[in-house]
Amino acid sequence: MTFELIVFDWDGTLMDSEARIVACIQSAFTDLGEPSPAPEAARDIIGLGLDEAMAMLCPDATLARRRALMDRYRAHFLGGNETPSDLFPEARATLSRLDQQGYLLAVATGKSRRGLDEVLATTALDRLFHATRCADETRSKPHPDMLLELMDELGVAPSATLMVGDTEYDIQMAHNAGAAALAVCYGVHERGRLLAQRPMACLESLGELPGWLGRLAEAPGVGSPA
Known part of the structure; x- marks a missing residue:
C-alpha cells in the first residue's frame, strides 16, 4: 500500500502550540468578563475552526457574544500572547x-x-x-x-x-x-x-x-x- x-x-x-491556544482562549473569556474555561475544556476544542470551538465552549451564548470572544482570541493569538509555540x-x-x-x-x-x-x-x-x-x-x-x-x-x-x-x-x-x-x-x-x-x-x-x-x-x- x-x-x-x-x-x-x-x-x-x-x-x-497547545499552551498558547489554551492561554489565548482563557484570556479572551477574561477580557469579556466570562468564566474562563478549564484547561481541559480549552484543549478539547483544539483542531476545530474557531467558530465551532466557541460554540462548544459557550453553547448558550449569542452569536454576537461568540464573535466578540473570537475577536479577542485572535487579538491575543496574533498579537499579544507570548507563550512559546515551537x-x-x-x-x-x-x-x-x-x-x-x-x-x-x-x-x-x-x-x-x-x-x-x-x-x-x-x-x-x-x-x-x-x-x-x-x-x-x-x-x-x-x-x-x-x-x-x-x-x-x-x-x-x-x-x-x-x-x-x-x-x-x-x-x-x-x-x-x-x-x-x-x-x-x-x-x-x-x-x-x-x-x-x-x-x-x-x-x-x-x-x-x-x-x-x-x-x-x-x-x-x-x-x-x-
Whole structure:
C-alpha cells in the first residue's frame, strides 16, 4: 500500500502550540468578563475552526457574544500572547525527508488563513507544502470538505491520501472523505480516544512516519481501513 499525498494537521501535530491556544482562549473569556474555561475544556476544542470551538465552549451564548470572544482570541493569538509555540523536534526533518521522497504534502488546519500563513513564514516551511486549507476557507473538521478540496486541487484519489493528526476530528475527517488516517499520540487527544476512531496506527513521534510508510509499502495485501 502506497500513498501519494500526506495531509498534516498543524496544531498538536507539527507545532507544539497547545499552551498558547489554551492561554489565548482563557484570556479572551477574561477580557469579556466570562468564566474562563478549564484547561481541559480549552484543549478539547483544539483542531476545530474557531467558530465551532466557541460554540462548544459557550453553547448558550449569542452569536454576537461568540464573535466578540473570537475577536479577542485572535487579538491575543496574533498579537499579544507570548507563550512559546515551537515546531515539534522531529517535524522539520520529517517533512524534508518526505518531500525528498517525492510525496505531495499539504496542511488541513483549524487555524485561520492569516494564522497559518504567519507560522508557515516564520518556520520557513511554506516551500514544502503543495496546498493548504484553513477553517475560515471551508467547513471545519470533522466535515470532509477541507480534505476533499485538497485532494481535488492536487489530483489525488482518496485511496492514495493519508491524513495525519493528533485529534479525533482529524481521523473522523479522513474517514468522512474516504481517505486513510494516521494518529500521533503526543498531541491534544490521548491515545485511547484516538484509537477509538480506528486510525491505521498511532505513532509516538512524527519521526516514525517515514519508516512506517516504508514498511506499509512493502507489506503484501494491506488495505486501507477507511
